[in-house]
Amino acid sequence: RLRKWQRRIRVSNATERNLAFALSELDRMASALGLPRTVRETAAVVYRKAVDKNLIRGRSIEGVAAAALYAACRQCSVPRTLDEIEEVSRVSRKEIGRTYRFISRELALKLMPTSPIDYVPRFCSGLNLKGEVQSKSVEILRQASEKELTSGRGPTGVAAAAIYIASILCGERRTQREVADVAGVTEVTIRNRYKELAEELDIEIIL
Amino acid sequence: MSESSIKIENVVASTKLAEAFDLILIESEFEGAEYNKQKFPGLVYRVLDPKAAFLVFTSGKVVCTGAKNVKDVHTVIGNMAKKLNGIGIPTIENPQITVQNIVASADLHTILNLNAIAIGLGLENIEYEPEQFPGLVYRIDVPKVVVLIFSSGKLVVTGGKSPEDCERGVEVVRQQLDNMGLL
DNA sequence: GCTTTAAAAAGTAACTT
DNA sequence: AAGTTACTTTTGAAAGC
Numbered sequence: 365r366l367r368k369w370q371r372r373i374r375v376s377n378a379t380e381r382n383l384a385f386a387l388s389e390l391d392r393m394a395s396a397l398g399l400p401r402t403v404r405e406t407a408a409v410v411y412r413k414a415v416d417k418n419l420i421r422g423r424s425i426e427g428v429a430a431a432a433l434y435a436a437c438r439q440c441s442v443p444r445t446l447d448e449i450e451e452v453s454r455v456s457r458k459e460i461g462r463t464y465r466f467i468s469r470e471l472a473l474k475l476m477p478t479s480p481i482d483y484v485p486r487f488c489s490g491l492n493l494k495g496e497v498q499s500k501s502v503e504i505l506r507q508a509s510e511k512e513l514t515s516g517r518g519p520t521g522v523a524a525a526a527i528y529i530a531s532i533l534c535g536e537r538r539t540q541r542e543v544a545d546v547a548g549v550t551e552v553t554i555r556n557r558y559k560e561l562a563e564e565l566d567i568e569i570i571l
Numbered sequence: 572m573s574e575s576s577i578k579i580e581n582v583v584a585s586t587k588l589a590e591a592f593d594l595i596l597i598e599s600e601f602e603g604a605e606y607n608k609q610k611f612p613g614l615v616y617r618v619l620d621p622k623a624a625f626l627v628f629t630s631g632k633v634v635c636t637g638a639k640n641v642k643d644v645h646t647v648i649g650n651m652a653k654k655l656n657g658i659g660i661p662t663i664e665n666p667q668i669t670v671q672n673i674v675a676s677a678d679l680h681t682i683l684n685l686n687a688i689a690i691g692l693g694l695e696n697i698e699y700e701p702e703q704f705p706g707l708v709y710r711i712d713v714p715k716v717v718v719l720i721f722s723s724g725k726l727v728v729t730g731g732k733s734p735e736d737c738e739r740g741v742e743v744v745r746q747q748l749d750n751m752g753l754l
Numbered sequence: 755g756c757t758t759t760a761a762a763a764a765g766t767a768a769c770t771t
Numbered sequence: 772a773a774g775t776t777a778c779t780t781t782t783g784a785a786a787g788c
Contacts, residue, residue, distance in 0.1 A: 421769080421770070421775070421776070422768085422769070422770090422775065422776035422777065423776085423777095445702065446702060446703070458757085461700070461703050461757090465698055465700065465703075468698075469698070472695055474694035474695055475694070476686065476689065476690075476694065477686070477689070477699050477701050477702070478702065509686075512682050512683075512684055512722065514686075515682075515683065515684055515685040515686065515701075516685060516701055516705035516706065516721060516722040516723075516786065516787070517705070517786095517787070517788095518701055518702055518787070518788070519701060519702060520702070521787085549788085550788075552788080553787085553788065556787090556788090578784085579783095580782085580783040580784050581782050581783040581784080582782090582783095583760080583761050583762065583781085583782070583783095584761095584762080585761085585762045585763065608765090609765095610779075610780080611763095611764085611765085611779055611780045611781090612763075612764040612765050612779085612780090613763060613764070613765095613780065613781085615780070615781070617781090623782085624780095624781050625781085626762080626763060626780065626781060627763090628763055628764060629764080630763080630764075632762085632763055632764090633762095633763080634761085634762050634763050634780095634781075635762095635781095635782095636761090636762090636780095636781045636782040636783085637781075637782045637783075638782090639783095669762085670761095671760085671761040671762050672760045672761035672762080672782095673760090673761095674759085674760075674761095674782075674783050674784065675783090675784080676783085676784045676785065698758090698759095700758090701787085703758075704757055704758045704759090704786085704787080705757090705758090705785080705786045705787050705788090706758065706785065706786075706787095708758070708759065710759095716759095716760085717759050717760065718759090719758070719759055719784085719785060720785095721785055721786060722786085723785080723786070725784085725785055725786085726784095727758090727759070727783085727784050727785050728759090728784095729759050729760045729761085729783085729784085730759075730760045730761075731760085732761095
């Protein structure tokens with residue numbers, strides 16, 4: 365059947381064209397976020413697995429690509445928030461999150477939620493804070509985790525609050541506004557989190 | 572022993588009260604009824620008797636939401652049928668009422684470590700994305716319910732077809748957390 | 755106010771086989 | 772053209788943002 369032959373070629377072309385588009389999307393987004401090659405490659409692997417499992421049905425290529433990149437960042441321990449992915453993608457944060465949960469489940473990625481600690485290096489360098497402050501932030505976050513002050517809270521908010529406190533304790537104070545901006549949270553969130561951390565961990569904050 | 576103390580918050584049920592309904596007629600006769608065909612194909616009608624909200628369709632099918640228990644669902648649907656009869660619309664005598672979903676809340680009265688629970692229950696069985704939602708989502712096969720677990724120890728159970736499903740769901744969670752030493 | 759979970763109803767839309 | 776998927780509406784709790 366010549367017809368069948370032609371159809372296969374047509375389908376194959378469409379599949380290849382879609383894959384090429386998805387990979388170029390991944391590259392574009394990864395570049396915009398300044399992500400290393402390993403992350404892009406991990407994202408490409410996740411995307412290919414999603415295609416192989418027919419997970420794109422009912423979802424947009426852009427959405428799955430964005431979700432794959434979000435997942436890859438987490439797999440590589442260099443998490444980006446959904447808001448950051450949204451900024452460089454063409455789909456809403458809501459769709460990226462929903463698609464991420466779907467492929468995460470279907471591909472059994474089994475990822476633990478992002479640890480606030482993983483955000484410390486990036487946020488601190490964005491605030492020009494030296495290693496001492498980073499160490500102090502991590503120490504605070506470890507204690508916070510032990511005292512159950514992180515369950516259910518947004519990882520970026522908790523990380524931002526810890527960095528805010530650490531910067532003050534180390535005499536390198538950054539304002540709530542500055543920390544909020546690099547962490548992508550509101551000052552209100554930092555205020556709520558740092559007050560809780562300071563109180564529960566008996567940390568004296570002298571402003 | 573297990574006075575699960577679950578609190579039913581919402582019962583959703585469906586039934587068929589007639590072969591067809593003239594929603595425009597009902598909208599004009601029922602005070603407060605809302606019907607925008609282009610917005611949604613069903614007519615929305617709220618009652619305060621036992622509090623509930625109805626979605627009435629042209630097919631004669633009706634969805635009842637917001638009731639606080641299964642008994643109220645029957646009461647409120649019976650009242651609805653009478654109201655329809657009151658404006659000259661006949662209804663099916665003993666409508667078959669099906670409870671489709673029950674939402675309930677419970678409290679384990681302990682602060683929980685959701686990360687530990689995520690590992691304990693198995694990452695493949697749960698969904699926990701604190702960036703998107705503070706609750707851990709746990710899907711149980713028997714009974715077929717979904718339990719939202721919060722760090723405060725409060726729970727939300729949904730998807731059950733009976734109050735017993737919700738109660739058993741809470742017990743499954745309590746049992747598993749207890750066995751893992753997380754309670 | 756938003757986010758998450760489940761469920762029915764009838765309809766529209768955008769897809770893939 | 773049929774089938775899938777997702778969205779529209781209603782209800783309620785949880786806790787963070």
